[in-house]
Amino acid sequence: MFTASILDAMPAELQPTEPFAWAPAAGADAEKKFSLLVVRDGEASTYPLGNSGRLSIGRATEADVRVDHRSVSREHAALYLGDTLHIEDLDSANGTRVRDVPLKPRERVEVFPDDVIDLGAVLLVVQYRRLEQRLRRSCDLAFFELRIEEECERAQRSGLSFSVARVEAEGGLGAHAIQLLLASDLEQADLVASQGASGYLILLPSVTAAEAGVRVERCVDRLTKRGLAVRTDLKHWPEDGRTAAELLGRKPVPPPPSSAPRLGNDFIVHDEVMRRVCKLLGRVADSELSVVLLGETGVGKELCAELVHDLSPRANKRFLRLNCAALSESLLEAELFGHERGAFTGAIADKPGLLESADGGTIFLDEIGDMPLATQIKLLRVLEAREVLRVGARSPRPIDIRVLAASHRDLGEHITNGLFREDLFYRLNGISVIVPPLRERIDDIEPLALHFLARYTKKGRATPSLSVASVDWLEAHFWPGNVRELRNLMERALILCEGDLVLPEHLPLDRPRSSAPPMGHRSSSAQPPGALREEVKSLERERIEHALAECQGNQRRAAEKLGLSRGALLRRLELLQIARPRKRD
Numbered sequence: 276m277f278t279a280s281i282l283d284a285m286p287a288e289l290q291p292t293e294p295f296a297w298a299p300a301a302g303a304d305a306e307k308k309f310s311l312l313v314v315r316d317g318e319a320s321t322y323p324l325g326n327s328g329r330l331s332i333g334r335a336t337e338a339d340v341r342v343d344h345r346s347v348s349r350e351h352a353a354l355y356l357g358d359t360l361h362i363e364d365l366d367s368a369n370g371t372r373v374r375d376v377p378l379k380p381r382e383r384v385e386v387f388p389d390d391v392i393d394l395g396a397v398l399l400v401v402q403y404r405r406l407e408q409r410l411r412r413s414c415d416l417a418f419f420e421l422r423i424e425e426e427c428e429r430a431q432r433s434g435l436s437f438s439v440a441r442v443e444a445e446g447g448l449g450a451h452a453i454q455l456l457l458a459s460d461l462e463q464a465d466l467v468a469s470q471g472a473s474g475y476l477i478l479l480p481s482v483t484a485a486e487a488g489v490r491v492e493r494c495v496d497r498l499t500k501r502g503l504a505v506r507t508d509l510k511h512w513p514e515d516g517r518t519a520a521e522l523l524g525r526k527p528v529p530p531p532p533s534s535a536p537r538l539g540n541d542f543i544v545h546d547e548v549m550r551r552v553c554k555l556l557g558r559v560a561d562s563e564l565s566v567v568l569l570g571e572t573g574v575g576k577e578l579c580a581e582l583v584h585d586l587s588p589r590a591n592k593r594f595l596r597l598n599c600a601a602l603s604e605s606l607l608e609a610e611l612f613g614h615e616r617g618a619f620t621g622a623i624a625d626k627p628g629l630l631e632s633a634d635g636g637t638i639f640l641d642e643i644g645d646m647p648l649a650t651q652i653k654l655l656r657v658l659e660a661r662e663v664l665r666v667g668a669r670s671p672r673p674i675d676i677r678v679l680a681a682s683h684r685d686l687g688e689h690i691t692n693g694l695f696r697e698d699l700f701y702r703l704n705g706i707s708v709i710v711p712p713l714r715e716r717i718d719d720i721e722p723l724a725l726h727f728l729a730r731y732t733k734k735g736r737a738t739p740s741l742s743v744a745s746v747d748w749l750e751a752h753f754w755p756g757n758v759r760e761l762r763n764l765m766e767r768a769l770i771l772c773e774g775d776l777v778l779p780e781h782l783p784l785d786r787p788r789s790s791a792p793p794m795g796h797r798s799s800s801a802q803p804p805g806a807l808r809e810e811v812k813s814l815e816r817e818r819i820e821h822a823l824a825e826c827q828g829n830q831r832r833a834a835e836k837l838g839l840s841r842g843a844l845l846r847r848l849e850l851l852q853i854a855r856p857r858k859r860d
Contacts, residue, residue: 314399331350423522438484
């Protein structure tokens, strides 16, 4: 039986109505890898599973997984957990189906995470519990193409080659199962994306043509043993192409018109890191993909959502925002789904919800990680059925909406802790886009600061400029509040500045102490103009050079040691005029 501590850790909505009689072997302390999703009569429950063992599934009280439904036999099926997953039909009355194929009595077949298993009228899905296991090597096509472009730029600078493989696999397995089979023979840095109904692309960075050929052969052998018909095409940089278009076998995309798209009032983009994010968002905008925007508080996730809407075919329809953390569970449900007259005290008239009123347009769910579990379940039903049921109504109403979501929380950790539904995440997550923090977008800091100064300068007063020392201070700050903090800082600086130049003394001295300061940043409240500024740069240069020496010139490991992204480290190398080290043999 499950122990009380495990059940207590689960939210009430996800606790099984009947406990399992099965548990991992005594002393097993490995982290549980799988969970079981059970859907019956429109209700869904999720159960954590162990990594190995046999689970009997049926209506009988002694079944390991008890599913009390009239279409399920007392002893219906058995699920086998281990390095591979298998399901066996136990002579059930209504049969067992895997991927819509009925099993023979006592037949045992292999299943993969996300395969649909039908037990009569009940649906089962085995899922990975941890988010990173699902996303580690798989991505969508738009992100894959962006990574190819990055690899082309990197290869041009470093001379290190890479390969792109195209695999066509046709047979009885689903797309997710094929991706798992491909990923099992790849390295940590390799990437897989699906293309069309039976096509898959594989990125193999930092390999020779011979090494790439060996890896692809392993993948082909594994797929062939599963009875799949496989065709491959392998292209290598630079012999077979020097651009993403050439390596992917398609015509290059024509350059966009010279007029840049409207990016919103506060969407100032100069830094290359943020330019790439906007480029990806521009590609995604023209599709109907749902987008999850991830990033720290204040980085501009809402502006990114506006950009997606403005560049989409829905641009002339409504764009509605809802902060999921700002409303109670009851108010959030009423706002999302609407209500009928008399549904609850105070409901004196019918009211359409935001989902219904945004028909044809886009709704942005900010802080989706704070949405209550009960509301998550109802939102999932809306996204699946594309219809909404008002509170107190008997029949649903069809809707046509695109959903964008954002969170500053680690949704993978929330899923593991049972605070966010994994099935909802994968329904929302057509693509995840990480919006980088301001400290990793150094080239955006000065243009944004000048923009906010111009925005908040009162009429009749000339907009002041930033002194060189002020720019240095801004670029050295850690920015725990990101763009929102910079905006507030500039608004206060205008009050303190009486001339036409914002100096370091006009910047506030109450720098947040709880956040880790940037490299070489002094702990005193004094600002670093003049000689102190040069001393700060000297300390920063010394620390970077020391980190590079300790990591033997490996820029990625040095950046991690310094608490920076690799892009931020490269910008500091250029700013401080530090020669980029060559990779050692």
